[in-house]
Amino acid sequence: MPELIEAEAYARAARQAVGSVIEHFVVNDPSWVRGGLSGQDVGAALDGTIITEVDRVGKVVVVQTDGPSVALRFGMTGRLLWDGDGPIDALIYGPKRADEAWVRCAFRLRAPDGTRHRLAVEDARRLGSLELDADLSQLGPDAARLTIETLAGALGNSRTPLKAALLDQRRVAGLGNLLCDETLWRVGLHPARPAGSLDPPELSALCATISEVLADLGRRGGSHTGDLQPQRRPGGVCPRDSASLLRRQVGGRTTWWCPQHQPPSPG
């Protein structure tokens, strides 16, 4: 939402605002607000509060204040802007430029040293949202803090396709389409394997690979920097063994995998 890696980068950027007072919270696009509040309601609830903390839960960035919290979901093309800086990531399919017309909401801030700043959310496609005091209790364990046990619990005995289960934020929070394809490719698991069919070695390898992918792609700078990514296109081949990649919808999303080392059944 982008995905966990981008949400983490946004949260880090937003932490520059901790300690600042929200002089005014601007809602440019009322349809971006969830929970039945108007833009005025949101402003009234937030204006004058102080930002105390910024958290990330899965793909959601939560700005805590001494009043309500603000949950930011970024949809497919949402990005965070700090002052005049450009977007703090470059989405591979999103717009390359920044545009004031895409700013859906913004914090107008005054820091303790008196300087003024703006933390703005830009979202060309408007699939993101903001919500005050959002209930995030339905989210599964965070993908960045998975253990073999919590992963096993998330997959359960489900016969749903493995990738669909990993994409389901109620099971595991933070993974999106690109991170899932990269992870399953690296670990050698077929995306349509029944989620509950993994044996202990496979579970443990999957857990380790999720951590590795998050760390690795995080270092490289985004969910779009995977080894598989350049081949997720017609004619793409497996970077490991050169087999032609297969493509199909799994869990409602376009999925690419290698027929050679991601076999449909165990083994």
Next chain:
DNA sequence: ATGCCTGTTCTACC
């Protein structure tokens, strides 16, 4: 110009 896209949520259906 047609189709595709780092996401979520709803309905219909099996």
Next chain:
DNA sequence: CGGTAGAACAGGCA
């Protein structure tokens, strides 16, 4: 109940 498919949201981009 568990699960799947499709649509809807929306707009830039190749």
